[in-house]
Amino acid sequence: MKKNEQKGMFCQIYGDSLRNRFLECLLQLGNLDFAVGDIAREINISRPKAYQIMAIFEKQEIIIKSRIVSGTQLYVLNKGSVHVKVLRQSFKECLRLVVEENNSQKKSFEQIKERKEIEG
Amino acid sequence: MEKPTESILLFLLNKHYIGGKHFPEHKLLVSRTKWLGKEERKVFEKEYRSMIDQNYFVRLKKRTGKSAEWHISINPEKLKDIFEMIKDEKE
Numbered sequence: 001m002k003k004n005e006q007k008g009m010f011c012q013i014y015g016d017s018l019r020n021r022f023l024e025c026l027l028q029l030g031n032l033d034f035a036v037g038d039i040a041r042e043i044n045i046s047r048p049k050a051y052q053i054m055a056i057f058e059k060q061e062i063i064i065k066s067r068i069v070s071g072t073q074l075y076v077l078n079k080g081s082v083h084v085k086v087l088r089q090s091f092k093e094c095l096r097l098v099v100e101e102n103n104s105q106k107k108s109f110e111q112i113k114e115r116k117e118i119e120g
Numbered sequence: 121m122e123k124p125t126e127s128i129l130l131f132l133l134n135k136h137y138i139g140g141k142h143f144p145e146h147k148l149l150v151s152r153t154k155w156l157g158k159e160e161r162k163v164f165e166k167e168y169r170s171m172i173d174q175n176y177f178v179r180l181k182k183r184t185g186k187s188a189e190w191h192i193s194i195n196p197e198k199l200k201d202i203f204e205m206i207k208d209e210k211e
Contacts, residue, residue: 008134028131032123099203
């Protein structure tokens with residue numbers, strides 16, 4: 001991972017392995033279909049490695065083939081899979097944590113402001 | 121909500137691109153609209169522009185190298201609304 005790349009909440013909680021980064025990317029895409037090369041570029045891994053991981057996920061029925069556009073096979077998250085439902089729920093909880101963190105930061109800034117005003 | 125819009129919101133929220141932390145807009149839009157047809161793209165662009173007008177996103181022009189690019193992040197005041205929208209979509 002490059003220095004400038006931001007770690008997502010999903011990887012912060014579940015660990016920064018290749019598999020988790022791949023899953024995080026899939027969950028971020030939601031219901032959009034995607035190509036293997038796009039994922040490889042986004043998470044900064046080689047295409048052969050991305051194809052390897054894709055094959056594993058296809059076997060586990062986490063992703064399925066959706067359509068072919070100009071010779072490129074596109075895939076999509078398998079909504080019917082129990083694994084994907086669980087992953088989506090946990091991803092939703094990760095996003096809830098992000099919102100709560102942001103709210104708590106806001107409150108602490110406001111408290112600091114109030115104290116400064118009181119102190120004059 | 122359109123699929124690319126949902127995907128953009130999920131990405132920005134997950135990676136903490138809120139308020140001052142921002143991401144290049146063009147890079148994000150291209151990655152999410154790459155495989156869309158003409159009509160789908162038009163519908164998405166309309167929705168995206170309406171979200172910008174409603175201040176769901178913060179758009180800034182940032183110096184990058186020799187030129188400047190538009191960068192985007194989530195408006196912290198609209199964070200709860202965005203989360204509710206995403207939650208409803210997923211369910």
